[in-house]
Amino acid sequence: MSTETEGKKQSLSITDNRTGKSYEVPIADGTIRSTDLRKIRVDADDFGLMTYDPAFMNTAACRSAITYIDGDKGILRYRGYDIAELAEKSTYLEVAYLLLSGELPTQTQLDEFTRSVTLHTFVHENVKELMDGFRYDAHPMGMLIATVGALSTFYPEAKNIFDQPTRHLQIVRLLAKMPTIAAWSYRHSVGLRYIYPDNDLAYAGNFLSMMKRMAELSYKVNPILERALDILFILHADHEQNCSASAMRGVGSSQVDPYSAVAAAAAALYGPLHGGANEAVLRMLHQIGNVANVPAFIKEVKGGSGSRLMGFGHRVYKNYDPRAKVIKKLADEVFEVTGKNPLLDIALELERIALQDEYFVSRKLYPNVDFYSGLIYQAMGFPVDMFPVLFAIPRTVGWLAQWEEMLLDSEQKIARPRQIYTGKDLRSFVPMDKR
Numbered sequence: 001m002s003t004e005t006e007g008k009k010q011s012l013s014i015t016d017n018r019t020g021k022s023y024e025v026p027i028a029d030g031t032i033r034s035t036d037l038r039k040i041r042v043d044a045d046d047f048g049l050m051t052y053d054p055a056f057m058n059t060a061a062c063r064s065a066i067t068y069i070d071g072d073k074g075i076l077r078y079r080g081y082d083i084a085e086l087a088e089k090s091t092y093l094e095v096a097y098l099l100l101s102g103e104l105p106t107q108t109q110l111d112e113f114t115r116s117v118t119l120h121t122f123v124h125e126n127v128k129e130l131m132d133g134f135r136y137d138a139h140p141m142g143m144l145i146a147t148v149g150a151l152s153t154f155y156p157e158a159k160n161i162f163d164q165p166t167r168h169l170q171i172v173r174l175l176a177k178m179p180t181i182a183a184w185s186y187r188h189s190v191g192l193r194y195i196y197p198d199n200d201l202a203y204a205g206n207f208l209s210m211m212k213r214m215a216e217l218s219y220k221v222n223p224i225l226e227r228a229l230d231i232l233f234i235l236h237a238d239h240e241q242n243c244s245a246s247a248m249r250g251v252g253s254s255q256v257d258p259y260s261a262v263a264a265a266a267a268a269l270y271g272p273l274h275g276g277a278n279e280a281v282l283r284m285l286h287q288i289g290n291v292a293n294v295p296a297f298i299k300e301v302k303g304g305s306g307s308r309l310m311g312f313g314h315r316v317y318k319n320y321d322p323r324a325k326v327i328k329k330l331a332d333e334v335f336e337v338t339g340k341n342p343l344l345d346i347a348l349e350l351e352r353i354a355l356q357d358e359y360f361v362s363r364k365l366y367p368n369v370d371f372y373s374g375l376i377y378q379a380m381g382f383p384v385d386m387f388p389v390l391f392a393i394p395r396t397v398g399w400l401a402q403w404e405e406m407l408l409d410s411e412q413k414i415a416r417p418r419q420i421y422t423g424k425d426l427r428s429f430v431p432m433d434k435r
């Protein structure tokens with residue numbers, strides 16, 4: 001069956017040269033369904049034609065109305081709103097509401113949402129003890145992954161994922177508790193006592209308080225730094241079907257509770273090619289050490305040594321990452337308060353050279369979100385180990401929006417890719433003395 005648009009057939013005709021047979025496959029949204037290819041067979045025993053797509057380079061695994069990216073033009077929109085406009089005019093919790101519900105909240109809706117998130121910032125005291133059990137030098141991201149997964153044991157009702165109020169409660173809990181667990185992971189790794197949430201503060205301000213408060217009764221938040229962090233949270237809130245969102249959907253498709261699925265998504269984010277890249281950028285800048293060493297480093301990257309210019313390149317963006325543009329501007333505002341990060345000059349020089357170098361230009365490698373974010377985090381006093389954690393806090397809402405959309409999508413089932421088997425054919429077991 002084929003549909004017609006403006007008199008043109010929306011279908012694909014395929015001739016199988018193995019059999020000489022022809023087939024017609026419908027096209028919808030510029031896409032064919034892989035399962036439509038299964039009817040293409042050499043004989044009755046044939047499983048049917050499959051597509052091979054390692055790393056999902058050209059396969060849509062879902063329909064989604066959350067985030068739109070045009071990588072060639074450098075466009076990123078949440079629910080239709082441009083990222084730069086949201087960064088300028090909105091707040092993280094407002095954007096979180098938007099991502100989850102599809103619409104910007106009214107004042108009353110935002111107040112109610114903010115109130116619920118604020119009310120759930122505390123964690124069970126046993127969570128504190130659990131976190132205390134980690135080694136003194138545990139990486140905060142490892143602690144975050146384990147602790148958020150452990151939350152499923154505190155909220156066994158979370159497994160009722162098809163009950164809307166229960167699902168909503170877990171979403172609110174996760175948004176509220178991630179900053180608490182994140183801040184405590186840091187406090188643990190530097191041997192400082194855990195600071196309880198301060199519910200008089202806004203989302204980003206409360207996180208800063210839990211990170212930084214020492215002997216004072218309440219933490220005085222610098223409004224410029226608080227706003228900068230809130231903007232960074234907005235920029236990191238979602239990014240459609242990236243590695244961690246795919247992990248969230250893939251693991252969530254087994255109908256596990258959202259705490260376990262978020263732990264899996266956070267684990268995916270930890271890798272240096274994903275959320276760990278901002279950490280890798282800072283280590284790279286330290287390793288380069290000086291503006292004078294930049295040309296030699298670029299030469300090394302181009303020479304096929306295996307080292308990459310971290311914070312450059314993206315699977316989807318073949319243009320300047322729109323988030324990097326906002327962050328570059330934001331860096332100036334933050335540095336006004338904190339003083340300039342000395343590594344900035346190295347970063348600017350790397351960008352300057354790379355943007356005119358044939359290697360990077362021909363491969364369309366531009367700065368991505370991680371190139372400048374680390375410099376801001378460092379200037380704000382966050383240690384490098386905390387960078388992926390700072391990514392995980394705001395991305396939690398993106399994971400949850402993707403997860404909920406997946407659960408409510410009647411076309412989705414447990415994720416289960418196919419494979420092309422390349423191993424041995426049937427053979428007989430060889431006894432130990434004959435091997």
Ligand code: CMC
Nearest residue numbers: 273274275277308309310311312313314315363368369370
């Ligand atoms: N430095 C040097 N060369 C690069 C880089 C880079 N950062 N990124 C890609 N290339 C080259 C790569 O070697 C390949 O060259 P050739 O065609 O000669 O083999 C070509 O560009 C295409 O690269 P690819 O690895 O096939 O591209 P990909 O889409 O698989 O990888 C990426 C995307 C982000 C993993 C990669 O660009 C990369 O490793 N970048 C550095 C790590 C980084 O900054 N990651 C953060 C991504 S943004 C945050 C997030 O959303 O997680």
